Amino acid sequence: MKFILNTFIFCLFASSFSAQTTITLDNHFEDWNLAPSWSDDGVGNINKAAITHDIDWVYFYIRTTNEVALDENTLPNSIRLVIDFDN
Structure with a gap:
């Protein structure tokens, strides 16, 4: 399931x-x-x-089920967003 999700997100990004x-x-x-x-x-x-x-810009939109704080100490969550753009 994780492979399918990652593949779909890659295709979404490519499109x-x-x-x-x-x-x-x-x-x-x-x-x-x-x-x-x-x-x-x-x-x-x-x-x-x-x-x-x-x-000029790349835009990301992510809608979550629950509220997510960037500081995990404020609102603990299991979401990790890692973005790596080389060059």
Whole structure:
């Protein structure tokens, strides 16, 4: 299952390079309607993920089941987001 999920996320990321969408950071998420996305209604912490880019930026959208804090001491969670861009 983990392999299938990782493969799907890779394909989603790869397909996002063909669709350029500028995202405005304004707490309104309508911009994400045009971006390729992945949704899951099953069990787990991540319900939806999307990746898009414009000429200057890469944008990530992740919707979780529960509130997640960046500081695990404040709100313990099991989510790890690791992004590695070489060059």
